[in-house]
Amino acid sequence: MEIFSVWLIIVALLNACFAIPLSMFYPYGNPSHDILLPQNDDDSSSEIHISSSFPFFNSSHRSLFVNTNGDLTFLSSLSSFTPTPFPYLQNSQIIAIYWGDIDTRKGGDIWYRETTDSALLQKASTEIHSVFPQQSGFNASWIFVTTWSNVAFYGASSIGQRKRNTFQCVLVTDGTHSFVIYNYYKIQWTTGTSNNGSDSTGLGGIPAQVGFDAGDGVNYYVVNGSRTPGIINIPQMSNVGIPGKYIFRVDLASIEQATLVNECDEQVCLHNGTCQDLDGLSTWLCNCVSGFTGIHCETDINECHSSPCQHDGNCLNLLDDYRCHCQAGYSGNDCQIDIDECQSNPCMNGATCRDRNNSYTCDCQQGYVGNNCQIATNECNSNPCRNNGTCVDLINGYKCYCSNESIGQHCEHWMDHCSSYPCLHEGTCINKYDGFKCECIDSWFGDICEYRQTNESESCSVLEYSECSCFTQQLKQNKTSNKMLIGSVGYVIGFLFTILSYCAWIMLNKSQRDHKIYPHEATILQREVFKENKNAKKSAQSSQRINKLHESRLRKQKQQKEHHNCFLDHSGFDFSKLYVNEDGSRKILKCRHQRVQNDI
Missing domain, CATH: 2.10.25.10 (Laminin)
Known part of the structure; x- marks a missing residue:
């Protein structure tokens, strides 16, 4: 038992070291638009009609079945979970990639699709040319890819479910010649519990089988180690020199393997790769120098595939290396360094520099403009x-x-030139840039409305004089009237008579209190007082009449003034006055005194 456990550990280590990487698998899964077989145990797909004939053991088929338990079949599906030795049954043409008791309900997926993708067709053709030299003219036209990914075994316990297998089958044809490629990534179990395997290890019982069956009971092919514990080592085995890869020709009556020659004698490894003869497998292996891969080290590994250049840098693939051509504003092996354009302090006059992608901007202080704030604002x-x-x-x-x-x-x-009110005679002052302007009313004119233009019919009353002197070329001021003085004196005399009458009355009343007065004396005294009052009243009335006469005189003087008409160049009497017109010309106006009849 201890020896068996050690053997399992050794197998696991070898499995980890020599299995074909998934990168060498043909693409599969959702990204490749594969069809997913529903999770099941011992089930199959419905019949899949294919777009190309696939020759198999001298028979041509246009349909096939994908079976859960690790095989493809023509003519009918296969649900058997026990890998029966070949030949199996007549009319059961089988391609057994890893025929074992698989249960995807415990975990894993089964994907399949047919494709005519040109890149995949070229890849398949190249692989076949490398191991079938006589088929150098073969060009694949159709491929069918089936992948069992991380599938568990039937009856696996919670521990046993950690054991998973991943393998792939690729059918390739040009319609005449056909080939089958097996790829094995990892094989961690061989048997389900229904075939007496362990539920925790998936080992023991009846292990899986790998090979082909023509269904005629005669022709078949079995890969060494099938239905033995050693089949778990198939990821380290090969018939083409690549651990985990097998390629077979299947269109003939019997299965044809790749030509087993010592390829190392023919320097099959390119780009300075070293060839290794794998004794025991009758195969060879090219150990490629860094930067190359492939069966013959023919593929230059594209170091740019991982997109190492950051910030949209352009990657240049080199021999075992790459070089990044950075976008402006970035540097470094992978363009990972953002160049700080503000490091050189381009902004002037106290401006703040802000680093941008391959540029910078300056936030200028007030009073400056320009990309670098170098221009003082005017x-x-x-x-x-x-x-x-x-x-x-x-x-x-x-x-x-x-x-x-x-x-x-x-x-x-x-400046307000009108603040001193320079315009005379109700003229309107208009303030101007260099002074003021007076807008005069009526016939006034002059810079400050100081002149008045008089026509021939203008009344003398608007002049500054009331009496005219003929032929003297000047005007005389009106004298104050004596009638005003006479009226005032009369008014004073009347007032004095009133005072005297009042005093006489007071004295009479006092005498009456001291002495007796006869009736006739009282009558005489009363008459005398009445007479004196009457005279005083007449005097006051006379004074009022004089005032009224004076007022009437003034009114008539005003009427006379309003009827003093002026005539140009009139000779003989009245007065004359010099006037200046707006145009600067001069003229003499003479006034005739036109008398008005009055009531004095």
Whole structure:
């Protein structure tokens, strides 16, 4: 038992070291748009009709079955979980990749598809040429790929479910010649519990079988180690010199293997690869130098396949190496370093530099512009100073020097020349840039409305004089009237008579209290007082009449003034006055005193 356990450990180590990598498998699964066989035990797909005839043991087939238990069949499906020795049964043509008791309910997937992808056809043709030299003219036209991925065995315990097998079968044909390729990645169990295998190891009992059966009871082929514990080593075995890979020709009456020659004598390893003769397997192996792979080291490993260049760098594949051509703004072997364009301090005048992708931007201080903030802003370019003000540019500002006629930050205000009210005779003052202008009313004119233009019919009452002197070329002022003085004196006399009458009445009342007065004396005294009051009243009325006469005189004087008509160049009497017109011409106006009848 201890020897058996040690043997299992050795097998596991060998399996880990020599199995064909998954990268050499033909693509499979969802990315390749494969069909997934539903999880089951001992089941099969429905009949799969294929687009190309596939020759097998001198028979041609247009359909096949994918069976869960590790095999493909023509004519009918196969559900048997026990790998029976070949020949099996008549009319059961079998391709047994790893015929064992598989249960995908315990884990794993089974994928299949047919394809005519040109890259895969070329790959298959190249592999066949390398091991069948006489088939150098073969060009594959159709491929059917079936992959059992991480499948578990029937009856596996929780520990046994950790044991998984992954293998692949590839059918290749050009319609006349046909080949089968077996690829084995890992084989960790050989037997299900229904065939007396261990539920924890998947070993013991009746192990799996690998080979071909023509279904005629005569022709078949079995790979060495089938139905023995040694079949677990198939990932380290090969008939083409690559551990885990087998290639067979299957269109003839019997299975034809690859030509077994000492390829090392023919220097089959390219690109300085070294050839290794694998004794015991009758095969060879090329040990490729770094950067190459393939059966003959014919494939240059594309180091750019992993996209090592960052930030959209362009990768150049070299011999066992690569080189990144970085986009502007990045450096490093893998373009991983973002170059800091601000490191050289390109921004001037206290600006803040911000690093960008292959560039930078400068946040300028106020008063500066330009990509590097190298230009001081000229705030005077916008002509902010008005009214002929002079602009002086400052840092982040400007100053306006105004002329004598304007004020304000932008010289926007004119000096108020109208503040002194220079316009006479109700003229309207209009403020201007260099002074003021008076808009005069009626016939007034002049810079400040100081002149008046008089026509021939204008009344003398608007002049500054009321009496005219003929032929003297000048005017005399009106004298104050004596009638006003006479009226005032009369008013004073009337007032004095009133005072005297009041005093006499007071004295009479006092005498009456001290002495007796006869009735006739009282009557006489009353008459005298009445007479004195009457005279005083007449005097007051006379004063009022004089005032009324004076007022009437003034009104008539006003009427006379309103009827003093002026005539140009009239001779003989009244007055004359010099006038200046708006155009600067001069003329003399003479006035005739036109008397008005009055009631005095």
